[in-house]
Amino acid sequence: MKKSKLISAQEAASEFIFDGMTVAIGGFFHSPSYAITHEIIRQRKAHLTICQPSFNEHADQLIGAGCVDRIISSYVWMEVFGPLYCFRRAMEKQIPHKIEMEDYTNFAVMARYLAGSLGIPYIPIHSMKGSDMMKYRAWHGESKAIQMKDPFGSGQDHVLVPALKPDVGYFHCQRADEEGNSQMWGIWGDMPWSMRASNKVIVSCEEIITREQTGRDPNRTILPGYKVVAVVHAPFGAHPKHCQGYYDVDRDFIFKYIRESKNEDDWKKYMDEWVYGVSDRYEYAKKYIDAFGMKKFLGLKAKDMMSTSVNYGF
């Protein structure tokens, strides 16, 4: 076995995430790494540029906590659950401070990651053309997107978007080995492209498996270990979002967050309780069970719907 990269969330955030960095946060509503997001907040990182095709409440918490200066995204909302109030307070009233958002489409952010992961400087897309996203530009200015005629003679204009190569990326998956080989199923979201585009990757996971187990189902690996600098064992690490095969989304808890984030004071109380008041995911889970009971906790556990296994023999 190669050298183990298994460390704590606290160590991972302090060793690899620094003020002013551009950070790719993985996950499309399914399986974001709250384990790392909360650690960033506890360590009071600042001036981050955060990237994700479609953000939800973990961006809200990072924004409210003052960690974020800039957002590269297409969407910051809670989908059917409702708005994100820290995001709105920041965009509408500059609370806790002014933030900027470089507005793209969901696909455009993916295209930027794709270019970043392939080592090409830009990529042409159809999206955004003619929309006001082409008119309004934040700190990227001219470099946000450039409309150009197809040099191969189709006669069409395309929008070129620049490669996005974040300093560091982090995501949560079902299982990884200590070398960082990461296996994920269910909704991949922006993975693996966001992580392949990042210079370094932190992975948090529900389970640590052996390198031998990884090799038994290598098609399930979405990111090879060489990209990964830290592996964090974080069961319940995506709560209140879901992690396919482990636990379902906790709608009550998400509605509680929306309710309590409506005004700043209640939001601060929520954060003191659920983020600043716990030191890691174990304490968080313990606190959850104390507050809502073991029955509720176990009620989130996923049902067994096993796939059939395949033969990798030769």
Added chain:
Amino acid sequence: MTSDYTKFTLPEMMAVAAAREIRDGERVLIGTGLPLLGAYLAQKTHAPEMVAIYESGAIDCKPIVTPFSVADSVLSPGSAMQGGLIEALGIVHAGEVDLAFLGGAQIDKFGNLNTHVIGDYWKPKVRFAGSGGSNDMGTGCRRTVVMIQHQKQRFPEKVDFVTTPGYFGGGAEREKYGFFGKGPSAVISTLAVLRFDPETKEMYLASYHPGITVAQIKENTGWDLKIAADVHETERPSPELIRILREECDPTGVFLKKR
């Protein structure tokens, strides 16, 4: 839940109207809420060959429980394929998807959609989510159907921000962009079904939902809305459609509140 299938609510009417926009065999990108119910209703009735696609990368979904969100865990088991955003929005971008349902904060006379801001972009009165996949679908999917609450502030003559182009300023303006998508084909509001003039591309009233008057619709629209010569009541759903909608599409009442 009432078993009187001869009576129906406006949300149920909208879900049925959404179902009618789907043709058999189409690849349809569906969101949550009423479009989702409409899509399942279509699949269970006139469009069994429909391929249901979710932005989250689930293709040909057959969930056994009503999904609450486009990234719900119930979408994966039973799907023909589960990928990520590139798998779903990539095929949208390639022009392989026939129809997408969209929503928004505002829609204007020429079907342009705004999901960004009310007021000035730099000093927004209200900041909304942003595009998400809306612009990708509006440019890539062959056609779109918009579902939206019918209120004057949501139907301005011109949107505050063009997130997802409809027909821009009307006429042939959209064509010069060369999108795979040909633009919105219908708007299903809480009051009516609206369509677009084939020449001018201006939105007009095609049918009013049962119990709604033309005057009410005009009052709630921010420009002088044109009315189709054959304007009529939106076709009422048969009791059988309402039964399927309630009992088979949303049995736990996730989107259609239990009464």
